[in-house]
Amino acid sequence: MDRQAPKKLKVSKKWTPSPLTLILLGLIAWLWFRPPADVSEENRPAPPWQVTLPDGRLLTSDSLKGKVVLVNFWATWCPYCRKEKPVIDDFWHDTRDRGFEVVSISIDDSPEKIASWMQDKGYAFMAAPTNASVAAAFGNVTSVPTSFIVDVEGRIRHKIAGQVHYPRLEKLVAPLLAEAKQP
Template sequence: MWVRVKKYRPDWLTLVLLGLIAYVWFRPPAWVSDENRAAPEVGVVLLDGRQTSLEQLRGKVVLVNFWATWCPYCRHEMPDMERFYRNYKAQGFEILALSQDDALEPVRQFMEKEGYHFPAAMAEARHAAAFGGVSRLPTSFLIDKQGRIRKKISGQVHYARLEDLVTPLLAE
């Protein structure tokens, strides 16, 4: 007994929905909120042993990024962060990536293996609390040259979003 199977041809709505699902999977939405408050006094020991603080970075536009090696969206945003860092560092842009991982060595190995050059440190509970809490990863805070938090980004950043948010602050 032969059964004829009709060849499936998706309609336009199915294709649009599949495209939207793929877009959200690879570039999930991020919620950007306006802020206007003083950045906390946060000091950290970088993965290479140097110490830095937000006070030392005053005069630069700083992206403070809370992330973890086990977070797929964090891992997905990092190549764009690295590229943006390389392109805008000379113009006064800086990144401070604060890892929420439990151990230092896997973070150091990950950063080295992936070839990321922006400064990273291990986050402590007091760091997240100083920024008002971090309930999901990745979460980033954009700090202007005067040391004020101007934006909170809950979710993944990508190059175009960084350009839209950072370049006006660099021009101030």
């Protein structure tokens, strides 16, 4: 029996993770739940685009001029999209009175599914399905979430390939809102 006791000790030591293993597991978990996003400076004009909102209203890029707009590409099945929506909603509520707007473009859902999902989650910002004019303006976005920040003149200023976070939105949008208020 004395010989079995050391074997148990060896087995338990064998399964005890090293500090390096714990750090790597923590890093993997952090990346899994908060993946990095690639933010690029675009500063290019966007061709005119339009979407039909689920309630049948037509929304055009011209009607958004004078506002800073987050055009967010997403899908209802995307876990990172689901995770960023409350952040987008909070930021929109905090800044919409200063000229910020959100247009959430679903890459593959029907207008009915979009309306139902938005209503179920309690989001009031605009959402619509993609179309050819959106693809022409922003490119054929197939990786979600992907977002574009459009300035008051209709220029695409930033592209965010990945999940948005409140501090990131603040960093990218606040200067554009400040520019818009200057004469």
